[in-house]
Amino acid sequence: MLKYTVRRLIGIIPVLLGLLVLVSLLIEFIPGDPARVMLGQHVSEEALETLRERLGLNRPFIARFGIYLGNLFRGDWGNSIREGRPILTILAERIPATFELSFAAMIISSIVGIAVGILSAYRQYSLLDYTGMLIALIGISMPVFWLGLMMIYFFSLVVPILPFGGRLTTGVVLNDVTGFYILDAIITGNLTALGNVLRHLVMPAIALATIPMAIITRMTRSSMLEVLRQDYINTARAKGLSSRVVVMRHAFKNALMPIVTVVGLNFGVLLGGAILTETVFAWPGLGTWLLDSIYARDYPAVQGGVLFIGASFIFINLLVDLSYAWINPKVKYD
Amino acid sequence: MRTLKRSCVVFLAISLIFGMAAIAQQHGGTLIFARGGDSVRLDPADITDGESVKVCQNIFNTLYEFDLGTSTVHPALATGYEVSEDGLEWTFFLREGVMFHPWGDNPSYEMTADDVVFSFERQYDADHPYHIGDFAYWGYMYNYIAKAEAVDDYTVKFTLSRPSAPNILNLSCFTAMIVSKRAMEDMGVEEFRNNPVGTGPFKFGSWTRGSEIVLDAFDDYWNAPYPYLDSVVFRVIPEEQARLIALKSGDIDIMDSVTPDNAPLIEADANLTLLEAPGLNVGYVAMNQMIEPFDDILVRLAVNHAVDKKMLVDTFYKGRGEPAVNPMPSNLWGWNDEIVDYDYNPDLARAYLAAAGYPDGFDTELWYMPVFRDYFPQPKLIAQAIQAQLAEVGIRAELVTFEWGTYLEKTEAGEHPMAMLGWMGDNGDPDNFIYVLLDEDSATVGSAGNIAFYINHTLHDLNIAAQITADVDTRIALYKQAQVIIHGDAPWLTVATANRMVGVRSYVQDYDLNPVVKGRMEFVWRNDL
Secondary structure: OHHHHHHHHHHHHHHHHHHHHHHHHHHHHOOOOHHHHHHOOOOOHHHHHHHHHHHOOOOOHHHHHHHHHHHHHOOOOOEOOOOOOEHHHHHHHHHHHHHHHHHHHHHHHHHHHHHHHHHHHHOOOOHHHHHHHHHHHHHHHOOHHHHHHHHHHHHHHHOOOOOOOOOOOOOOOOOOOOOOHHHHHHHOOOHHHHHHHHHHHHHHHHHHHHHHHHHHHHHHHHHHHHHHOOHHHHHHHHOOOOHHHHHHHHHHHHHHHHHHHHHHHHHHHHHOOOHHHHHHOOOOOHHHHHHHHHHOOOHHHHHHHHHHHHHHHHHHHHHHHHHHHHHOOOOOOO | OHHHHHHHHHHHHHHHHHHHHHHOOOOOOEEEEEEOOOOOOOOHHHOOOHHHHHHHHHHOOOOEEEOOOOOOEEEOOEEEEEEOOOOOEEEEEEOOOOEOOOEOOEOOOEOOHHHHHHHHHHHHOOOOOOOOOOOHHHHHHHOOEEEEEEEEOOEEEEEEOOOOOOHHHHOOOHHHOOOOHHHHHHHHHHHHOOOOOOOOOEEEEEEEOOOEEEEEEOOOOOOOOOOOOOEEEEEEOOOHHHHHHHHHHOOOOEEOOOOOOOHHHHHOOOOEEEEEEEOOEEEEEEEOOOOOOOOOHHHHHHHHHHOOHHHHHHHHOOOOEEEOOOOOOOOOOOOOOOOOOOOOOHHHHHHHHHHOOOOOOEEEEEEOOOOOEOOEOOHHHHHHHHHHHHHHHOEEEEEEOOOHHHHHHHHHOOOOOEEEEEEEOOOOOOHHHHHHHHOHHHOOOOOOOOOOOOOOHHHHHHHHHHHHOOOHHHHHHHHHHHHHHHHHHOOEEEEEEEEEEEEEEOOEEOOOOOOOOOOOOOOOEEOOO
16 A cells, blocks of 8 residues: 555656646747736836846746746745745645635535435435435536525625625634634634634535535435445345444445545545635635636746646545545555 | 893704714724725835725825825825926925834834935836836836935935926826835835835735735824724625625625626615716727728728717716717816717718728728726627627628737737727826827837827827926816817727726715725725714
């Protein structure tokens, strides 16, 4: 297992390199002068030329990419052209917000999705099953953007029980220890802030959870149905085991692998920055920052952001693969 | 009877006193100002985005500042100035006792000429140790300032390379804000961008990136009794509908950038007030005179008569604006109100085309912006409407667009036959419109601001004369003449000037919806305390 893990970790490097090359080339081919995009309409030609020189835009792509890679291997991810600050500093600010939101969304979608999926499979073709599938269909069809605005309208205005957006209400004091507000509130024993942070998290997490929840529900249902049809399940029932034991201890555990795969994939996608949710709920995460960077042609920021997201996705997939060995003892890695 | 009279007088006096107290500005409170994006950096010399300008507006001051609601100026960090006969030396007398905000462990200190000189020198002197940044606006708006020097602690002299009447307005704009020399030397430019130190009504408090910037009232502000508020929070809410909901629910107090669609919703809410004023902007379609047939005045006149501007304003601006007559907005001093706009007259348009030798019309392209701005809130739809109206008179225009940076590049290079573009004024001076957008000096292929490539030597002479003389009445007369010439040559189809709109909770008082300055909270107060 250790050898397999090390091999996979080493394998990340060429994948990330390929990703970087691809993204850098794509940015290169986006039409438009980055200096012009950054400085706007009210600017002198001299200022444009100075910025082009400073960004190295007059140099060939290969030269620029080579310099970037050299710096990257030395741990220097460069500075954001727009903000003039180190990319790593910006990532450290943005990642906790996205991670907290994504993690909350994954917990909600996993718990609800798996529960509804199990129930739907157990009571196949019942009203419960049809309701579960209808919820899944609505979840996957409903635009997150629209759902988010409706939630804000209802729960912040009509029945004002939740804040409209952001991570923390202005004026609520919270010492920023890690950037993960829930963790920071717990570490500092600030229950007021903890409650406030959780209230801010509810709506965006639910909105973001709808699509993965729908996917997990359907995957759980189909995976459970496949397992429930197996002979050993009939044997377990024939032995007189209760339905709960049969479903949870025998069926669910054997149906878990595809579910874990889907949960892992979705988490990786969400970590990439839930741009729409972050925009609607004014959530200061990676997605909105990356979008702004693309619009502004902030090359180092886009490269740094994509590098992080790519690495996260690959790493999560590795964890998912490794979890198979834990779920199914028959799976061996060497 | 006498007792009754006396009682009435006393009662009236007490009522008057309490009444006056009730309408007097109240100190205290916090206001949350919501905008669509975060600031980028807070070094006023090195910013170009509106969100950074709004925050800097409250942390820094300029030598002169814009009056409430207008583009005229009054003394601020300077108490007065003198201009030499030849217009090349401007001497400013600084206000004494102006304090910079404290920072870190460093106390407040008094602003002197050194700070003023530093603020300008670091922009124009490439060898200056604090010349770190792009300083995009310097070359565009201030490149006529050759030198700034301290005559004594409270006197600064600017030496210009050429006379510039708009100089006093330019020195009232954000690029000319005075920064703390000591603070910048202490922390360096990169850190200063995140921890700015100025003389303004509010000092920097904190910045949670992507979320909010908190500013706290500066107790030693030179312009007492301002500010009234204890603090201001600039909050980021990217989605406009979410901003509106937050305003309605009271989670924010001021909503920036209200679009025409949402304006009625604010007006209909008894708890809200819609502040509306003409913007300092103009949207237009430039007809490139380097490309036939737009070198023909008859064709340009045909285009002007073919388009119903009122319909465009009513439909796409929801009436929140006005059809543009001149190449500058009507709220700008010097606007010529005697010019009669070309009327919507398709028959006359066809007659002009026939006279020009195009009885069956012609084929061309209409370029439209890929991004929306105040002056063109829905550029593609507006382009489609113009296209349809042109088609009715025989001008068959294919719609074309490019990515924004490319669009600017190509229009500056003169590759377009007709192109939509617009302008938002920087300094409240007609020169910023007429010279920048229509003078022959601005018609250089590859970097043109004058994308109609319109050359008129008489207009040029008027523009230069208006730049040289400081006498306002003379300048007004010159610009009015200029507008007559431009109207006659019709280089553009001037489309519209859009109104600026901001939504506020009803207890927010005295928010300055200034045509030039945005987000200034110095005079704002709450009447619900």
